[in-house]
Amino acid sequence: MKSILVLAITLLFTVPLYAQMPDAPDRTEGEGPYDRLILRGLTMIDGSGSPAVGPVDIVIEGNRIAQIRNVGYPGVPISDSRRPAAREGDVVMDLDGMYILPGFIDMHAHTGGSAQGTVPEYVYKLWLAHGITSIREPGSGNGMDWTIRHKEKSDRNEITAPRIFAYVTFGQGAPGGINSPAEAREWVQMIHENGADGIKFFGARPEIWEAALDEADKLDLGSMAHHAQTRVVYGNVARTAELGLRGMTHWYGLPEALFTDRVIQDYPLDYNYSDEQHRFEEAGRLWAQAAPPGSARWNTLMNELIKLDFEINPTFTIYEASRDLMRARRAEWHETYTLPSLWEFYSPDRRAHGSYWFNWGTEQEVAWKQNYHLWMQFINEYKNRGGLVTVGSDAGYIYKLYGFDYIREMELFREAGFHPLEIFMSASLNGAKVLGVDHELGTIEVGKLADLVIVDENPQENLKVLYGTGAIRVNENNEAVRVGGVRYTIKDGIVYDAKELLRDVADYVEQVKAETGYEIKQPGM
Numbered sequence: 001m002k003s004i005l006v007l008a009i010t011l012l013f014t015v016p017l018y019a020q021m022p023d024a025p026d027r028t029e030g031e032g033p034y035d036r037l038i039l040r041g042l043t044m045i046d047g048s049g050s051p052a053v054g055p056v057d058i059v060i061e062g063n064r065i066a067q068i069r070n071v072g073y074p075g076v077p078i079s080d081s082r083r084p085a086a087r088e089g090d091v092v093m094d095l096d097g098m099y100i101l102p103g104f105i106d107m108h109a110h111t112g113g114s115a116q117g118t119v120p121e122y123v124y125k126l127w128l129a130h131g132i133t134s135i136r137e138p139g140s141g142n143g144m145d146w147t148i149r150h151k152e153k154s155d156r157n158e159i160t161a162p163r164i165f166a167y168v169t170f171g172q173g174a175p176g177g178i179n180s181p182a183e184a185r186e187w188v189q190m191i192h193e194n195g196a197d198g199i200k201f202f203g204a205r206p207e208i209w210e211a212a213l214d215e216a217d218k219l220d221l222g223s224m225a226h227h228a229q230t231r232v233v234y235g236n237v238a239r240t241a242e243l244g245l246r247g248m249t250h251w252y253g254l255p256e257a258l259f260t261d262r263v264i265q266d267y268p269l270d271y272n273y274s275d276e277q278h279r280f281e282e283a284g285r286l287w288a289q290a291a292p293p294g295s296a297r298w299n300t301l302m303n304e305l306i307k308l309d310f311e312i313n314p315t316f317t318i319y320e321a322s323r324d325l326m327r328a329r330r331a332e333w334h335e336t337y338t339l340p341s342l343w344e345f346y347s348p349d350r351r352a353h354g355s356y357w358f359n360w361g362t363e364q365e366v367a368w369k370q371n372y373h374l375w376m377q378f379i380n381e382y383k384n385r386g387g388l389v390t391v392g393s394d395a396g397y398i399y400k401l402y403g404f405d406y407i408r409e410m411e412l413f414r415e416a417g418f419h420p421l422e423i424f425m426s427a428s429l430n431g432a433k434v435l436g437v438d439h440e441l442g443t444i445e446v447g448k449l450a451d452l453v454i455v456d457e458n459p460q461e462n463l464k465v466l467y468g469t470g471a472i473r474v475n476e477n478n479e480a481v482r483v484g485g486v487r488y489t490i491k492d493g494i495v496y497d498a499k500e501l502l503r504d505v506a507d508y509v510e511q512v513k514a515e516t517g518y519e520i521k522q523p524g525m
Contacts, residue, residue, distance in 0.1 A: 021113055021142050024120040024150060024159040029501065033063045033450075033493030034091045038084060041096035044068070045460070047428035047443040049421055052460065058100070059084050060450045063493035068446055093488075093495075099458055101424055102444050103133025103451030103491060105431030106162075106406050107313045108249050108392030111150075113141050115352070116396050117341025120150065122505060123402045124161040126337065129468055129501040130403035131453030133491040134163040134431070134441065136392070138200040138224060138249065144168045148195045157492055160501075163451075165435050167198040167224060170212065178204070181211030188215040197435070198222025201245070203231020213244040222246055222435065224313070227253025229283070230273060233264060237310075238301055247311030247434060249392060250318075251375050252283070257301050258290035265289055276356035284322055284367040287374035293381070302382055311388045311434045314379050316372070316412035317405045318394040323368035325360055328399035329522065333469055336506050338401055340518035346399045348523050354397040357523065376416035383422065390434055391427040407466045420460040452490040457483055468502045 036059065043054030055078060059067035072078040078096075086092050106127065112118030127135065140147035144166070151164035168191045171178045178184050188199065198221050204212065216223050224247045225240060237248055238257040248254070256265065265286055271278050291297035305312075321328035334343065348357040383389045391413065393406040400408075413423045432442025440449050457465035464471035465484025473483050486498040513519070 021111070021118075021120055021146070023146075024124060024153070024161060027158055027160045029125075029160045029504075030157075030491075030494040030496045032091075032495050034060070036061050036066075036087065036090045037493065037495070038086060038090055038092045039100065039452075039454075040083065040092060040094050041071070041078065042098055042100040042454070043458075044444055045099060045101045045421070045424055046445070047102035047424055049425045049429075051421065052099070055096070056100075057083050058444070058452075060490075060493055063450050065444065065446050065448050065450050068444065095454060098454055098456045098487065100444065101131070101453045101455075101459070102428040102442060103453055103489070104131045104406065104427045105134040105136070105391070105435070105441070106132045106393055107136045107390040107431050107434065108138055108315050108318075108394045109135035109162075109402075109406075110139065110141055110394065110396050111137060111147070112342075112396045112402070116345045117339060118396065118402075121160070122339065122508060123396075124159070125501040125505050126401070126403035126468075127162050127406075128160065128403075128489045128491065128496055129486060129498045129505070130406055130466065131455075131486045131489050131498070132162050132403065132406055133451040133453075133489060134165065134435070136165045136167055136198075136224075136431070136435065138167045138226075139169040140166055140172065140196075141169075144172060144191065144194060144196065151195070151197075157494060160496070162491065163441075165197040165222075166195070167200045167222060168196045170199050170201045170204065178208060178212075181207050184208045184212040185215040188212055188219065188221065192219045192221055196221065198224065200249075201225040201240075202228040203234055206234055206239075209235050209240060209245075210243050213240075217244050220436075224249055224311070225253070226250055227256070229265075229279070232256050238304065241305055241308050241310045245310075247313060247388075247390075249313040249394070250315055252286075254301075254312075254375075254378065255286040255290035258297055260291050260295075260297050262289065276350070276353065277358045277360070280319075280322055280354075280356045281364050281367075284364060284371045287371045288367075290374070293374065293377050298378075302378070302385060302387070306382070306385055306387045309388060311390055311430075312379060312382060313390045313392045314375070315392050315394045315409065316376070316416070317409040318398055318400055319368070319372075320400075320408070320412070321398050323365050323372055325357065325365065331399065331401070331404070333401055333404050333467075334399075335520055337404070337468070337502070337509055338520065339509055340512055340516060340520070342396070342401075343520050346397075376412075380417035383418065383426075388430055388434065389426050390431045391423070404467060404469075407463065410463050410466070414463060420463065423463075424459075450490055450493040452488075453486055454488040454490070455484060455486050468498075 039058045071082045147166045153159045154161040236256040237253040349355040395402045395405045429442035432438040470482040470484040489496045
């Protein structure tokens with residue numbers, strides 16, 4: 001990463017907003033894929049919702065799982081006669097006592113860009129170091145061509161990166177915007193021809209929504225929406241799902257679909273959407289204006305969305321600073337892994353998206369806590385009734401760091417009421433279903449691609465062991481020690497040392513700080 005050091009130092013201040021980032025360098029990390037790789041002695045959480053089983057040995061041939069063999073019982077020595085025999089030239093990894101899960105899928109994963117000063121290698125390594133082997137890039141913020149080029153490079157394993165599923169922001173690349181149903185259809189055809197996997201919507205007039213979604217359905221392109229408050233009156237979740245939208249991210253559009261005594265949220269009369277504090281402060285009062293849990297409208301909407309097999313990708317983590325700003329600002333990984341340019345981007349600034357700390361205090365946080373209570377109740381109930389829920393982070397904004405805050409999202413799913421096995425299923429199989437690749441990814445099964453996560457602690461007992469910083473434990477000498485952290489991430493049969501990837505990122509950040517003399521400080525201090 002040294003070769004891009006100078007660029008990263010100056011990027012935030014010298015590159016125009018929305019300029020494309022440099023390409024990720026050629027891959028030098030990772031070993032394999034091997035003709036035959038044997039992983040021995042693991043406890044397997046397969047991602048299907050099945051309980052953990054083990055010990056198992058897993059044989060990988062090239063980039064596919066060739067064999068999964070139960071080789072014994074917990075607490076009993078393993079007999080070699082039960083194990084798949086190693087052949088000449090095989091690579092064998094002894095992983096006794098470790099846990100293996102399917103590769104995680106971040107269903108809302110921006111690569112960052114000039115505004116954050118983050119180069120792709122930095123972001124990709126943080127993702128892989130936390131077991132994220134696939135991402136849905138919603139919006140292709142560095143440009144459609146850039147994103148699709150990196151998607152193809154990742155597919156060929158030419159770069160150290162997760163698999164990339166490119167969802168292009170609706171209208172991106174249309175100089176005059178999209179102003180008619182015919183233009184909407186032409187644009188959808190264009191991105192399909194260029195290799196996009198789907199579309200991210202923010203809103204449109206109803207007839208344009210309808211045309212674009214109809215064309216996307218014909219071409220089997222995925223679709224998701226952030227129902228922006230500037231366009232949600234044209235179509236909340238109830239309406240867009242009916243028109244064929246396949247999924248949503250965040251929660252905008254859900255409370256509006258639950259209004260029974262209004263059409264538009266109760267904006268203060270001095271509200272201005274361009275004022276980020278106004279925007280986020282009033283968003284924190286939205287669920288209180290919606291029909292309550294258990295009401296007829298609540299049940300009707302939920303049943304309608306489940307019938308349509310509609311995906312909800314809540315991204316609880318990205319709004320967490322709204323309910324506890326100090327916690328988000330003081331996350332222990334910032335000092336070691338957050339780039340100076342990214343820290344500057346997070347800090348209070350009236351011109352920066354998501355930097356809305358102009359007069360944030362107790363009243364705003366209490367409102368957001370209440371907002372979360374209702375939001376989480378809806379999502380957990382949606383899952384319990386059979387609705388499709390996926391895991392995504394939207395990191396790179398609002399004090400949220402790539403990789404680390406994907407794991408934080410899992411913790412928030414647990415707070416919402418998900419069992420850890422339900423979380424891992426949402427993080428793997430459900431994402432694969434939405435992306436249309438569940439025949440290849442999402443569970444640990446013979447014949448599927450070898451995208452796997454290996455950790456030396458039980459993630460069901462404590463999700464914190466998945467953080468790159470691990471979990472704190474007191475040992476027999478009454479000393480605080482760190483345990484866990486993903487040990488290996490396997491993508492397409494290539495074995496990445498997750499801890500080495502994190503060391504690389506930490507060294508990179510330290511070098512940037514040394515070159516610039518930058519020190520992370522809390523705002524106003």
